[in-house]
């Protein structure tokens with residue numbers, strides 16, 4: 596599946612199979628929230644971001660933002676991914692059980708601290724949100740962070 600943000604001429608690509616995996620995790624954990632970090636890489640011109648994989652941290656909190664803990668625990672895994680596949684941390688995903696896929700103010704604040712964190716080298720981390728109702732995804736959105744805001748890919 597391919598997405599675009601026309602204003603910024605940014606593209607995003609995710610395989611349906613990968614999206615289905617995330618969806619299944621979110622449905623399985625319903626009514627609890629689930630989430631994790633997204634792995635991927637850019638095209639050589641940095642206009643297209645490919646979501647390639649995800650990592651589910653062992654320690655899951657019910658609310659968003661286990662990022663700091665998860666990345667410090669995952670630093671070895673991430674290092675290996677970069678060395679072997681040139682893939683790296685590109686952002687976060689989580690579900691909104693019984694909610695829509697609009698980001699909350701907590702989500703935005705979390706993304707601001709991620710983008711400003713020393714350990715993150717990506718300037719425009721992304722956030723994928725799955726709005727879940729019982730057995731299915733009602734809607735989902737993918738945003739990229741820029742300049743203290745989240746912008747949606749269409």
Ligand SMILES: [Zn+2]
Pocket residue numbers: 659689690691698699702724
């Ligand atoms: Zn959220």
